[in-house]
Amino acid sequence: MARAEFAVVGHPNKGKSSIVSTLARNDKVQISHQSGTTTKANRVRVETLNAGYELIDTPGFQRPGKVLAWLKQRAKSADRRADAIAQFIDDPDCKSKFPDEVELLTPLVRGAAILYVVDGSRPYGQEYEAEMEILLWTGQPSMALINPIENNDHIQSWSNALAQYFKTVRLFNPMTADFDKQVELLQAFAHLKPEWSETINLVTSDLNQVRNSQQQNSAIILARLLEDMCSYRCTQKVLSKDQANNIQPLLIKNYNQWMLRREEKSMQELMAIYAHYQTELQIADLMLPPDLFDCEQWYMWGLNKQQLLTVAAVTGAVSGAAIDLAVAGHSFMLGAIGGGIIGVGSTLLGANKLVDTKIKGLPLGGYEACYGPVNNKNFPYVLIGRFIYLQHQICHRNHAAREALKLDKVDLQQQITSLEKSVQKDLHIACDKLIQQKTIENLELIIKPLLLF
Numbered sequence: 001m002a003r004a005e006f007a008v009v010g011h012p013n014k015g016k017s018s019i020v021s022t023l024a025r026n027d028k029v030q031i032s033h034q035s036g037t038t039t040k041a042n043r044v045r046v047e048t049l050n051a052g053y054e055l056i057d058t059p060g061f062q063r064p065g066k067v068l069a070w071l072k073q074r075a076k077s078a079d080r081r082a083d084a085i086a087q088f089i090d091d092p093d094c095k096s097k098f099p100d101e102v103e104l105l106t107p108l109v110r111g112a113a114i115l116y117v118v119d120g121s122r123p124y125g126q127e128y129e130a131e132m133e134i135l136l137w138t139g140q141p142s143m144a145l146i147n148p149i150e151n152n153d154h155i156q157s158w159s160n161a162l163a164q165y166f167k168t169v170r171l172f173n174p175m176t177a178d179f180d181k182q183v184e185l186l187q188a189f190a191h192l193k194p195e196w197s198e199t200i201n202l203v204t205s206d207l208n209q210v211r212n213s214q215q216q217n218s219a220i221i222l223a224r225l226l227e228d229m230c231s232y233r234c235t236q237k238v239l240s241k242d243q244a245n246n247i248q249p250l251l252i253k254n255y256n257q258w259m260l261r262r263e264e265k266s267m268q269e270l271m272a273i274y275a276h277y278q279t280e281l282q283i284a285d286l287m288l289p290p291d292l293f294d295c296e297q298w299y300m301w302g303l304n305k306q307q308l309l310t311v312a313a314v315t316g317a318v319s320g321a322a323i324d325l326a327v328a329g330h331s332f333m334l335g336a337i338g339g340g341i342i343g344v345g346s347t348l349l350g351a352n353k354l355v356d357t358k359i360k361g362l363p364l365g366g367y368e369a370c371y372g373p374v375n376n377k378n379f380p381y382v383l384i385g386r387f388i389y390l391q392h393q394i395c396h397r398n399h400a401a402r403e404a405l406k407l408d409k410v411d412l413q414q415q416i417t418s419l420e421k422s423v424q425k426d427l428h429i430a431c432d433k434l435i436q437q438k439t440i441e442n443l444e445l446i447i448k449p450l451l452l453f
């Protein structure tokens with residue numbers, strides 16, 4: 001299959017690297033406010049299951065007027081123009097005087113198509129004509145992309161000017177273009193060279209597959225997280241019961257630290273799946289309550305008490321009638337204050353005792369102090385709530401984005417109730433089993449519908 005290559009070129013600081021990053025769906029491309037960030041041509045291979053193509057990020061034009069003058073001296077007629085460009089990139093004098101132009105023109109001489117990027121929020125000016133002229137001289141297929149960095153104010157004059165040099169002119173904002181828009185642009189690339197159509201078409205159809213496997217892998221990460229965190233216990237062998245009691249605070253500290261690290265690890269894994277390596281995320285960014293085991297705060301992430309009681313009916317922990325009775329007649333809060341429901345609630349939900357604490361005698365003498373596993377029924381929901389909260393933000397984040405992650409609200413309960421009833425039931429049963437330390441087959445399949453595509 002023909003190797004498809006696209007060099008992203010233009011003035012400095014117009015979003016070339018941003019476009020490469022978003023289209024490659026990888027944030028390893030360097031982007032910055034500073035003009036002249038990219039100084040070397042940088043190839044980014046976009047590989048999917050059945051095909052692939054290359055994007056070449058390039059430095060911006062620095063002295064296009066002078067370069068064009070040089071070229072004009074070498075080519076007096078149109079048939080000599082492409083040769084003049086080839087001479088230019090090999091000329092030692094040009095390499096030292098015009099390093100950026102040599103870098104950006106080299107891939108074009110080697111056969112890459114041109115994606116010319118301009119900023120639609122800045123006025124068009126004649127100074128761009130030298131660079132567009134040079135690009136024309138390469139004789140390569142080309143397309144212009146208007147990136148409206150701050151606004152759409154100058155799109156019309158840009159369109160008029162670009163139409164003089166490019167057959168295809170498109171609007172593309174690398175910060176906001178969603179998946180469909182990215183695929184649409186890629187499909188337009190397929191028309192640049194007929195021999196590249198097959199490759200590009202394969203890539204576009206593969207991209208949906210890629211997203212599906214990202215969702216699948218996210219579900220696997222979440223499943224392992226749930227299993228690990230719901231079963232974790234911290235133990236220590238000691239000689240006496242007193243020692244066992246004294247060691248409790250240390251066990252609790254180690255337990256909490258382990259849990260935090262385990263959750264953090266899953267979040268790093270999640271970011272890597274979506275190729276967001278540069279997005280910094282501290283567990284604290286997820287508005288973690290000061291204490292992960294602060295029950296009151298949990299309800300912000302997991303289910304509220306009433307929802308949990310309903311779940312108890314679904315999983316058969318208590319009959320629906322008992323719950324109706326407990327919840328009926330008075331508001332939940334009043335009931336709780338009155339002590340009526342809290343009694344039912346806390347035995348049902350294990351809300352009084354969050355984590356199991358045990359001291360057991362060992363057959364060969366001595367004791368084992370043990371902290372864990374967690375026995376609060378809300379805990380798996382809390383973990384799921386926090387994980388999908390991040391997954392929902394990261395799965396639609398454009399790879400050109402470099403600002404801190406903005407975390408918008410995701411309501412777990414709403415996500416759950418949007419699922420089919422039987423799927424909901426499987427989920428609740430699975431969460432219940434997790435807390436009871438029972439094995440669950442295909443946990444990843446049960447939770448996958450909660451993760452976005």
Ligand SMILES: Nc1nc2c(ncn2[C@@H]2O[C@H](COP(=O)(O)OP(=O)(O)OP(=O)(O)O)[C@@H](O)[C@H]2O)c(=O)[nH]1
Nearest residue numbers: 012013014015016017018031032033035036037038
């Ligand atoms: N708001 C917004 N900012 C953008 C957009 N495109 C680029 N930027 C910002 O503009 C700056 C320059 O973007 P780059 O992608 O590094 O530009 P470049 O053309 O590769 O720059 P050089 O490598 O220096 O030539 C960065 O701070 C980007 O975050 C956009 O569509 N919207």
Ligand SMILES: [Mg+2]
Nearest residue numbers: 016017037038
């Ligand atoms: Mg750049």
